[in-house]
Amino acid sequence: xxxxxxxxxxxxxxxxxxxxxxxxxxxxxxxxxxxxxxxxxxxxxxxxxxxxxxxxxxxxxxxxxxxxxxxxxxxxxxxxxxxxxxxxxxxxxxxxxxxxxxxxxxxxxxxxxxxxxxxxxxxxxxxxxxxxxxxxxxxxxxxxxxxxxxxxxxxxxxxxxxxxxxxxxxxxxxxxxxxxxxxxxxxxxxxxxxxxxxxxxxxxxxxxxxxxxxxxxxxxxxxxxxxxxxxxxxxxxxxxxxxxxxxxxxxxxxxxxxxxxxxxxxxxxxxxxxxxxxxxxxxxxxxxxxxxxxxxxxxxxxxxxxxxxxxxxxxxxxxxxxxxxxx
Amino acid sequence: xxxxxxxxxxxxxxxxxxxxxxxxxxxxxxxxxxxxxxxxxxxxxxxxxxxxxxxxxxxxxxxxxxxxxxxxxxxxxxxxxxxxxxxxxxxxxxxxxxxxxxxxxxxxxxxxxxxxxxxxxxxxxxxxxxxxxxxxxxxxxxxxxxxxxxxxxxxxxxxxxxxxxxxxxxxxxxxxxxxxxxxxxxxxxxxxxxxxxxxxxxxxxxxxxxxxxxxxxxxxxxxxxxxxxxxxxxxxxxxxxxxxxxxxxxxxxxxxxxxxxxxxxxxxxxxxxxxxxxxxxxxxxxxxxxxxxxxxxxxxxxxxxxxxxxxxxxxxxxxxxxxxxxxxxxxxxxxxxxxx
Numbered sequence: 080x081x082x083x084x085x086x087x088x089x090x091x092x093x094x095x096x097x098x099x100x101x102x103x104x105x106x107x108x109x110x111x112x113x114x115x116x117x118x119x120x121x122x123x124x125x126x127x128x129x130x131x132x133x134x135x136x137x138x139x140x141x142x143x144x145x146x147x148x149x150x151x152x153x154x155x156x157x158x159x160x161x162x163x164x165x166x167x168x169x170x171x172x173x174x175x176x177x178x179x180x181x182x183x184x185x186x187x188x189x190x191x192x193x194x195x196x197x198x199x200x201x202x203x204x205x206x207x208x209x210x211x212x213x214x215x216x217x218x219x220x221x222x223x224x225x226x227x228x229x230x231x232x233x234x235x236x237x238x239x240x241x242x243x244x245x246x247x248x249x250x251x252x253x254x255x256x257x258x259x260x261x262x263x264x265x266x267x268x269x270x271x272x273x274x275x276x277x278x279x280x281x282x283x284x285x286x287x288x289x290x291x292x293x294x295x296x297x298x299x300x301x302x303x304x305x306x307x308x309x310x311x312x313x314x315x316x317x318x319x320x321x322x323x324x325x326x327x328x329x330x331x332x333x334x335x336x337x338x339x340x341x342x343x344x345x346x347x348x349x350x351x352x353x354x355x356x357x358x359x360x361x362x363x364x365x366x367x368x369x370x371x372x373x374x375x376x377x378x379x380x381x382x383x384x385x386x387x388x389x390x391x392x393x394x395x396x397x398x399x400x401x402x403x404x405x406x
Numbered sequence: 407x408x409x410x411x412x413x414x415x416x417x418x419x420x421x422x423x424x425x426x427x428x429x430x431x432x433x434x435x436x437x438x439x440x441x442x443x444x445x446x447x448x449x450x451x452x453x454x455x456x457x458x459x460x461x462x463x464x465x466x467x468x469x470x471x472x473x474x475x476x477x478x479x480x481x482x483x484x485x486x487x488x489x490x491x492x493x494x495x496x497x498x499x500x501x502x503x504x505x506x507x508x509x510x511x512x513x514x515x516x517x518x519x520x521x522x523x524x525x526x527x528x529x530x531x532x533x534x535x536x537x538x539x540x541x542x543x544x545x546x547x548x549x550x551x552x553x554x555x556x557x558x559x560x561x562x563x564x565x566x567x568x569x570x571x572x573x574x575x576x577x578x579x580x581x582x583x584x585x586x587x588x589x590x591x592x593x594x595x596x597x598x599x600x601x602x603x604x605x606x607x608x609x610x611x612x613x614x615x616x617x618x619x620x621x622x623x624x625x626x627x628x629x630x631x632x633x634x635x636x637x638x639x640x641x642x643x644x645x646x647x648x649x650x651x652x653x654x655x656x657x658x659x660x661x662x663x664x665x666x667x668x669x670x671x672x673x674x675x676x677x678x679x680x681x682x683x684x685x686x687x688x689x690x691x692x693x694x695x696x697x698x699x700x701x702x703x704x705x706x707x708x709x710x711x712x713x714x715x716x717x718x719x720x721x722x723x724x725x726x727x728x729x730x731x732x733x734x735x736x737x738x739x740x741x742x743x744x745x746x
Contacts, residue, residue, distance in 0.1 A: 116551050118477065118558060188731055192738050193693070194551045195475035199685040200734075203727030206682055210724050325678065330562050333555075372574065376566025382559030383539055386552065 090242045092359060093352075097249045098310050100351035103335045104253075104260050104344060105303030111341040111396075112264050113296040114276035116194060119201030121328035122208045123178045123301050127308020128318055129212055129219055130177045131170035132228045135313075139220070146216035154229040167231040171252075171309045178305030179298045186297040191290050197297075205329070213320040224319030228312055249310055253348070256303055260344050263299065272296050273342075326375055331358065334378050337385040340392030349393060354381075428737075439712075445591040447712045453599040455707025456606035457668060460661035461680065462687035462699040463613060464654030470630030470694025471650045472540070474553035478561035479658055479684060481568075482528055484677030486659025487666040488568050490517070490524040494579050507582030510597035513667060517579065521605070521663050525656040532655030533648050535560060541647075561678065568674045577672045602664045609657060610700060617696065622649055630694050682723045683710065686730040692740025701741060705729070 102120060109115040138150030153166040185204055189196040212219045219225045236244050263269050271292050274282040283289050312318055322328070331354060339350020358378075362369045385392060465479045498504065498516050505514030539556055586594040617623035622645075629636040629646045637643050665680065666672045687706045691698020706726050713725040733740075 110555075114549065114551055116554055188734050192734065194549075195554055196689070196734065198475060198477070198554060199682075199689065200727075200731070202685070203682050203723075203730065206679075207724040207727055210721055214718050214720055326562075330558075333558065367570075370570065372566055372569035374566075376563050376570055379559045379561065379563025379566055383556055383563065386556050386559065387539065387542060390552075 087239075087242065090246050092355070094242060094246050094249055094314055095359075096352045096355040097246070097253050098307055098314065099332060099335060099355055100253055100348040101249075101256060101307035101310060102304055102332045103339065103347035103351045104256055105300040105307060106332055106336045107341060107344060107347040108260060108264075108296055108300035108303065111336060111343070111347065112269060112276065113272045113293060113300075114194070115190075115293065115297055115300070116198040117201045117297075117300070118198050118329060118333075119203070119205030120304060120332050121323045121325055122201065122205030123181070123304035124308045124311070124328045125205075125208050125212065125318075125320070125323040126181060127174035127178050127305035128312035128322075129225070129308075130305070131174040131309035132225055132312040132318055133219060134173050135166050135170045135229050136225065136227060144220065147220040148217045149219070164232050166229075167313065170313070171306050174305040174309035175302040176305075178301040178308070182298045182301030183294070186294045190293045190297065205323075205325070209320050209323060219318070222320060224317055224322075226317045228316040228318065230316060231313055245314060249314070252306065252310060256306065257344055257348065260303070264344070268292070268295075326378070330375075330378055330382075331355075334381050334385075336392075337382050338392055340394035340396065342396030343392070343394045346392050346394035346396075353393070425742075442715075443712050444715055446593045447715055448708055449593050449595060450599075451708030451711030452704065453602055453668065453707075454711055455704035456603050457661050457664050458680075458683050458687050458707050459700050459703035460606055460609060460657045460664070461684045462691070462703045463610065463696045464657035464661075465684050466688045466691065466694055466696055466699040467626070467630075467650055468654040469688060471626060471633075471647060472544075472553070473633075474550040474557070475685070476654075477554055477557040477681070478564060479557075479654075480677030480679070480681040481561045481564040482532060482655045482658040482677070483662030483665065483680060484568055484674060485531065485564055486524045486528045486662035487672050487676065488572050488662075488674075489527050489659070490520040490663045490666070491572065491577060491579060491672055493520040493523055504580070506580045507584065510584055510587075511601055512581040512584050512596075512598055512670070513579050517663075517667075521660060524663055525659040528659035528662075529652040529656040532651040536647065536651050565674050565678060572672075572674070574674055578670055579666060579672075581670065598667050602668055605660065605664060609660060613653065613657070613696065616653070622646070626650055679723065682730075683707070683726045686726040686733075689730055690733050690741060692742050695740065695742060698740050698742050 102124065105123075106117065106120060109117045133149055134151035135154045136150045137152050137155060139147045141148075153169060154164075156166070181204065185200050186197070189200045213221055215221070230241065230245070231248060232244060233241070264272065271282065271287050274285070274287070275289050275292055279289055282292075315322070332351075335350040335354040336347050337350070338354050339348065340346025358374065361374055362371075367373050461479065461483055464482075465476060468474075468476045468479070494516055498520070503516050503519070505516060506512065508514045508517075539560065540553060543553055543556060584597055586596045587600075588594055615623075617627060625636065625641045625646050626649065628639065628641060629643055629650075633643060636646070662677060665676060669676070683703075683706050687702035688699050690702030690705055691700065706729060709729055710722045710725045714722065717725065
């Protein structure tokens with residue numbers, strides 16, 4: 080009985096860690112490979128989560144809600160129902176597209192300018208997205224939050240075993256994204272990104288259109304974050320603007336990437352599991368260590384410590400530049 | 407990228423035809439809208455602008471001299487506000503320094519002592535953080551974005567620290583209820599706002615005098631302009647950097663205390679939320695340009711306040727952000743910078 084409880088806890092933990100790993104992968108595309116400083120991950124997180132949730136959820140009963148009106152109802156539309164819950168993938172895709180479009184707009188304005196303008200713009204978009212979902216009650220029920228978000232393949236297994244199924248789903252998505260990012264960054268395209276990160280002027284002088292590559296990388300990373308948001312929405316099945324506070328939707332992800340090893344995709348995933356393990360594990364410790372405020376403080380200290388003492392994180396970046404240079 | 411440095415050298419704008427056109431368009435727009443705007447919103451926006459200005463001038467100075475975006479600047483503000491809270495409610499009462507409701511003001515004379523002390527504590531803290539973190543990274547020759555990244559870590563740690571010590575609950579300075587001044591045109595001014603404006607004016611004039619009249623100020627501007635040239639000219643850049651942090655963080659802490667007075671409350675997230683208007687003001691004025699930041703601060707303060715006449719007030723940060731984006735599209739180097 081006790082062992083089952085522990086296993087269930089670990090499965091729940093692994094789902095969240097794997098979802099965070101998706102965000103860490105996205106941030107790795109931004110920061111790890113291209114040097115784009117995104118401090119508004121929460122914005123893409125929220126946008127991805129809300130997009131998928133709103134598209135797939137039923138419109139609310141007008142008798143129960145005065146202001147809240149919206150719902151895409153994909154999970155109950157006939158043409159999407161081919162017995163395999165196709166809506167789930169369409170939700171992920173919609174989240175990816177919306178995040179990609181916002182990234183295109185933000186990137187188009189700021190990526191031609193100094194590096195840190197992007198940081199400020201991502202901060203602004205995160206706050207704007209949060210304010211939108213907080214104030215526009217018709218869209219997502221404001222601070223009361225959005226619930227009854229459908230779950231993927233619900234009913235195909237008994238509710239107490241559902242987490243096992245969803246863990247598999249999240250791990251499969253994570254694996255696909257991991258392979259996609261690995262392939263992208265090891266391609267000539269990825270080499271240009273790293274060249275830009277190391278020396279923008281040199282990359283420009285080699286005839287690379289730095290702005291375009293940065294924009295592509297920014298959109299790519301944001302798309303991954305959108306998928307992560309969607310996975311999160313269908314796991315928690317309840318969203319409110321408070322879900323996306325900067326701590327758990329931005330700062331923790333930065334700590335994960337820095338600890339795991341920025342510029343290394345395995346490191347990003349490892350970092351997600353390690354930091355989420357520390358974050359959730361410390362709540363069982365006695366005294367100040369389980370104080371959420373103290374853990375908040377430690378997240379900041381952790382980021383600074385990694386930058387100062389071990390800039391490469393646990394795994395560090397692979398030194399390999401190209402297959403041709405190996406032989 | 408390189409042309410940006412020039413904006414710091416040319417602090418006072420030249421009047422080119424492009425700028426004159428822009429000025430005319432802006433003035434016409436403002437004059438056209440004015441009859442429809444509630445006077446009280448404009449007045450309130452000016453006071454908010456004064457607080458933004460104190461934060462933004464410090465931020466832009468640090469930006470200019472150290473060449474990185476100090477993400478922790480908002481949390482230096484928070485720190486200042488909470489250090490003053492500790493002095494007012496923890497330390498001072500043990501020495502019998504207590505009281506609220508000084509004349510027409512909600513707070514008492516202890517705040518006048520706590521304000522400079524909090525600024526000094528935060529300034530000293532900022533110098534220590536520079537020695538412990540940023541100086542090491544500078545010596546390693548890292549990219550400016552890595553410095554900004556480190557300042558994100560500092561920002562998180564500072565806010566965490568504030569929450570550990572003072573909890574995440576809303577707090578306020580010892581205060582007494584006071585009537586607002588009622589002026590014509592339905593303008594209501596809380597007396598505290600007059601105090602805020604006086605402090606802001608004194609400090610802005612002070613910074614102006616330091617930057618233009620003292621050797622250190624000139625050295626700061628020279629370092630902002632070209633650090634290597636400044637170094638070979640015999641300027642002690644380490645000293646410049648220390649003063650730069652002291653002034654920037656001191657102003658930020660003051661802005662934090664004033665914000666806590668203005669909003670009549672303290673929250674650990676107050677500084678982080680203030681980052682958007684701060685950066686909007688800095689970018690509007692052109693990075694590294696303190697006079698630009700001053701103008702930018704009032705533009706952001708007044709516009710976001712006035713916007714509440716038509717837009718839901720909680721969208722204020724989004725309005726500041728929107729102005730910044732429009733600005734980046736039209737004049738990416740700030741009001742006083744070159745276009746394009």
